[in-house]
Amino acid sequence: MNKKKISSFVILIISALLVFLIANTSLVNTLISLLGPVNGVYSSVNPTVQSSYTLQGLDHEVKIIVDSRGVPHIYAQDDKDLFFAIGFMHSKDRLWQMDAQRRAAEGRLAEIVGKSALSNDIVMRTIGLWRAAILTANFIKQNYPQYWELYQAYADGVNSYIKIAESKNELPLMFRLLNYKPDPWTPIDSIAFAKLMAWSLTNFYEPLQFSLVAAKLGDAEATKLYPIFPSFQENVTVIPGNGSIDGNQISVDPNYLLSLDWYSYWATGLNFSDPSFAGKAITALKDALSFLGSDPSYVGSNDWAVAPSKSSNGYAMLADDPHLGLQIPSLWYEVDLHSNDINAYGVTLAGIPSIIIGFNDKIAWGLTNTQMSVMDFYVEKINPANPMQYYFNGSWHEIQTIKEIINVSGSQPVQLLVNLTIHGPIITNKGLTISAKWVGMNVTLEAIAIVDVMKAQNLNDFFNALRHWDVPSQNFMYADTSGNIAVIEPGKFPLRMVKLPNEETIYVLGSRSILNGTGGYEWSKFIPFELLPHAINPERGFLAAPNQMSVNKYYPFFVLGGWWDSGARAQRIFSILSKDKISLQDMMSGQSDVFQWNAYSFMPLIIKAMQMHPSNDPKVQKAISLLENWNFLMKKDLEAPTVWNFWMDSFYNMTFVKKFKELGIEGAKLPLPENVLALALKEPNSTWFNGDFYSTAAQALVNAVQFIEKKMGDDWTWGKVHEVYFEHISGLEALSLGPYPEDGGDDTLMAAGMPMWGGYVTHGPSWRMIVVMSDKPQGYGVYPGGQSENPVSDHYGDFVNSWLTYQYYRLNFAASPSDINDASYTITLSPA
């Protein structure tokens, strides 16, 4: 072979190799495919909208008018077609979000995003939301076919759009980026996502966290840090009065019950004072908490209603703002719905067809979490001779094992064995075997309750609809055009019969610790509907339920497990609503209120501490001066909120965080601010405060100032460190919005808590709504985000600025298409 030939041969090999390598490099191939002229992402972000579609599954024509904010006003002849159209619009605007959310519930996220989602999938499959969704779906299908038909119609609507999008190569961007296509939607997917929402609002791990303290320090310390009846909340309960319901009250003196040690053997069947048991318990509890991950720290909400007697316009008014994840796309999707028996406006969750928070032509409703216990944790006794058996009610039972295969993108599938006892899935085997029992693991019927809520025409209809509401237990606030206001806390609240030390027996709700699982500490019934906490038209003219204590001491059942939020928001809204007359503007101001009640309560003690332990440091003196002259408003342009916030962080860090770490129980719950305040007033020399509250409080301010100076220099403006960030649910920064400087903080009505020592605000008012119940209800609302998940759509984040500046949109509850004067486009869906 001559040189020329060899050279040609080498060139041939190299060029062929280069062609092969470049064309088959995954990153290159993906990039060119995504950005190339054919099959690129351009069709995904420019979906075609036809003025009419002929679709199978419809019975009659449906008209959809989409307004200038991207809100669909849907006009159908019956509910089935209405639900079909909601499914069509949900998937048109939020298909990937819906798919991601159902995957999160079903434990199938790793299938599309890989190992990073594996731990979430393992928890979800262990808890078994998908298994519970199937149980619920089968029950509804058999017993409530008329509701099943609606959920099926919704799924048909979703699937109609999926077909169209696939045929036109218009699946949303994230499907292209992750290179997969959606499975068809089924009613079980809607139910599974509802279960996920329920789980995320009721997965309180307090019994595990409190048990850590009880096991390490004894029952008395646990009771001291976590009193059953939180300090300073007795006058601001959700249900006014002493807690009795229609004349029914608890049979045993509640003060006696509150004085008992509920971690004792008689209450739990466990002996925390036995060092051997306590050691094993700490190992198991830490492992269980690590497995389950974080509980709903920043989840909360506000709602309140004002009676006509208190309202400056003479109409009942309702306000609601659920504090949930401030994600992009938003959890919420706004709709205006009309059929032969539904006329309602409000927000839906993409993936669930009904309006969750909204109003119709007669009533308005809003939701907040009740915080009451619907989950218990049981210590199982395992057969030493057979580890697959547990002891219950006098005999050994087989542990049921379910094999789950989790597909993982880019890796081998993972096999998971879920072990179940009569209580539920086993969440740890280290030290002790502990299982979790949650109301939502069984058949629950909130999917049908919420359909009936949309149709309710009066208080009676509303309460009847909520007979089916099981989980998550919620404070349903109500107002109507007849001038009624009400609140009810529907849900399946499990009761256990407990024999007290004085030999009396009572029913208690929940527990404060893990329980003996061998029998005797079991759920025996649920609170009957008639005795659920509720109040109608209270004399004072208002009701408010910002996650504070539900009921006072004389409630017919002893509420042992209630994981109330700080009462700071309740104190503040009660203070606002105690005015003679409340206007619409007052309602709006209430939702944007940033008065820091905890700071107001603590400040005399902090000032006293600094007087007792003065500092010559000019920076510390500046901090004291800022606090002394502060109006307690957490405004982003002030400096005092920064000092308060980091004083609080510093104080907790020097006390409870430090002690828990020293004791090896880092997962223990930090006590509520008001319980800390009560302890400071009662026991200023407590070891929790290093023997001297005032000295520790003063040093905390010095430490806070040092931290602030290091982090921020001389400019201590709150908005510099307190920023809200709307993270895309994929976690991709390029699709997220913000950060933006924000008002508010922990426990302000305009909730904007941030992690200790800084970090973005990621939870807060996810939907602000106010409704004036005039003859034709007038609604005002805003959520941070926009109607579309398409990142280049005009409606991707168009509500964010209004939300940041506390502006509201007038909600156009349009009884007929002629009431819409800002239509962007119209879609007609016709039956095939």
Added chain:
Amino acid sequence: MRHNFLLVTFLVFLLDYILTFVLADWRIVILAGAIGGLLYTSKLKSFAAGFTGTLIAWIALMVPILVQKNNLAITSILASIVGFPQALLLALVFIIPSLVGAFACLATTTLRQLISQ
């Protein structure tokens, strides 16, 4: 020769443009380049014709897309996701297929030379 260069460039461009719609895969630039390369005897010019023909085809295909509403914006988002400046990402989108087309053209030209030798 100049005539040949223009002819091959045009052929590659035409094949790229048409086959892109027919086969809906960017890797058809290999096929177009390879066919173009069969008509050539000069390696360097073959490479240049393959590169130029593919580049012109991609410009013809991509520019009408990128000038439409939203499309440039989405390239900016994708650039952020992969961590490249938008201009670099767009340049790569034009240059990579052009290089692949050029090498395919060069490969077949070389193969033809080898066979004829």
